[in-house]
Amino acid sequence: MKYILSVSMISLLLVGCDKGGGSFSVLSESSTFSQEVIYTPRKLDVLFVIDNSGSMDNYQQSLVNNFSSFIDRFITKGYDFRIAVTTSAAYRYPQLAVPGNCFSFCEESRVQFRRGSPSNPYVIDKANYDLTTLTGKNLLKSDFIANAHMGTDGSGDERAFSSFMAALNYRTNSNGSDSPNKDFHRSDAFLAIVIISDEEDFSQIGTGGLSESYSNPNLVPVANYKTSLETFTGGQSGVDFTVSTISILDQTCLNTLDPNNQSNPGSAIGRKIGQRYKQLADLTGGTQNSLCQSFDTSLDNISDSIEGLSDASFVLAKTPVLSSIRLLVDGVLVPQSATEGWSYIAATKTIKINGSVYKPAAGASIKLNFDPDLSAP
Numbered sequence: 001m002k003y004i005l006s007v008s009m010i011s012l013l014l015v016g017c018d019k020g021g022g023s024f025s026v027l028s029e030s031s032t033f034s035q036e037v038i039y040t041p042r043k044l045d046v047l048f049v050i051d052n053s054g055s056m057d058n059y060q061q062s063l064v065n066n067f068s069s070f071i072d073r074f075i076t077k078g079y080d081f082r083i084a085v086t087t088s089a090a091y092r093y094p095q096l097a098v099p100g101n102c103f104s105f106c107e108e109s110r111v112q113f114r115r116g117s118p119s120n121p122y123v124i125d126k127a128n129y130d131l132t133t134l135t136g137k138n139l140l141k142s143d144f145i146a147n148a149h150m151g152t153d154g155s156g157d158e159r160a161f162s163s164f165m166a167a168l169n170y171r172t173n174s175n176g177s178d179s180p181n182k183d184f185h186r187s188d189a190f191l192a193i194v195i196i197s198d199e200e201d202f203s204q205i206g207t208g209g210l211s212e213s214y215s216n217p218n219l220v221p222v223a224n225y226k227t228s229l230e231t232f233t234g235g236q237s238g239v240d241f242t243v244s245t246i247s248i249l250d251q252t253c254l255n256t257l258d259p260n261n262q263s264n265p266g267s268a269i270g271r272k273i274g275q276r277y278k279q280l281a282d283l284t285g286g287t288q289n290s291l292c293q294s295f296d297t298s299l300d301n302i303s304d305s306i307e308g309l310s311d312a313s314f315v316l317a318k319t320p321v322l323s324s325i326r327l328l329v330d331g332v333l334v335p336q337s338a339t340e341g342w343s344y345i346a347a348t349k350t351i352k353i354n355g356s357v358y359k360p361a362a363g364a365s366i367k368l369n370f371d372p373d374l375s376a377p
Contacts, residue, residue, distance in 0.1 A: 043079070043082075046192045050150070051199060056196075075126075090111045116146025156199075157202070158200075193241070197247050222279045225243075242285045245288055256292055318373070327368050339355050
């Protein structure tokens with residue numbers, strides 16, 4: 001994740017100038033760049049893609065039961081977040097909304113973000129809640145619970161990948177008005193997609209019906225969705241977006257959830273290990289979480305991952321003399337370290353804070369001093 005620090009120049013003669021970290025410049029004619037700022041974490045846009053087929057009621061309940069601790073971490077860290085919910089059947093509009101091919105569940109409302117009732121928002125935006133009060137926090141959580149526990153009347157033809165792309169790209173209603181999805185993702189926000197399903201993704205092109213075959217020629221390659229998200233965000237995986245999954249990861253979990261399928265593991269129709277979910281999580285830097293473990297553990301893993309990708313980085317106005325860099329977080333000198341400290345990326349003139357020890361919290365005071373390399377362009 002990127003945090004841009006505008007570093008102002010103060011012209012000084014630096015004979016023995018203290019850099020704020022116990023070191024002194026030996027340059028007789030140069031400029032020191034120094035700025036103190038209040039640290040603000042990058043914005044977060046979180047999209048939950050929830051399977052709403054007939055077998056998902058218990059898992060929806062587990063999600064809402066454990067959502068409180070998940071969102072409390074974001075509130076405590078001071079993140080500017082938005083949260084929306086879509087389903088594994090959102091693809092049906094407009095992909096299947098063709099006369100004679102719709103089958104069922106193709107109404108335009110299916111691609112809109114889900115809400116429990118007209119009194120619940122399509123998008124839960126931190127800015128609309130007073131999170132300094134218990135009342136505000138409880139209202140946010142109750143809105144999410146209403147949106148996420150949407151029932152199990154969805155299609156058994158789950159296509160989570162096609163669905164999140166359909167929902168993200170749904171900007172205009174058929175009547176020409178703005179869709180409720182339009183402004184969900186902010187260009188300067190990190191996009192975290194979380195898929196929850198007890199079935200595999202079989203997203204395919206065209207208007208064909210249910211096919212749970214990996215050899216289906218119309219099956220869309222998983223890598224295509226990484227590319228689609230890169231295009232949508234204008235960024236790169238693991239830096240600007242991730243896809244995480246809570247799904248069936250192995251045969252043990254499959255046998256637990258679907259014991260009747262053990263005698264026919266190669267059947268065309270039936271629960272399967274989420275190989276495609278696992279692949280997309282790997283391609284985008286997301287996490288893989290088993291549907292057979294507690295949701296509390298899974299949501300902790302996902303929030304840890306999102307926070308871990310929020311390593312602060314600051315783009316410098318000038319190329320620094322590496323040995324002169326002094327970075328302080330709330331007055332504490334941060335060491336140079338690739339694991340717990342700062343590192344410098346020369347190609348982008350970026351200082352990055354690695355690890356968790358020195359990672360600033362929202363509102364932290366950041367002070368960065370360095371001597372510019374006068375020989376650099």
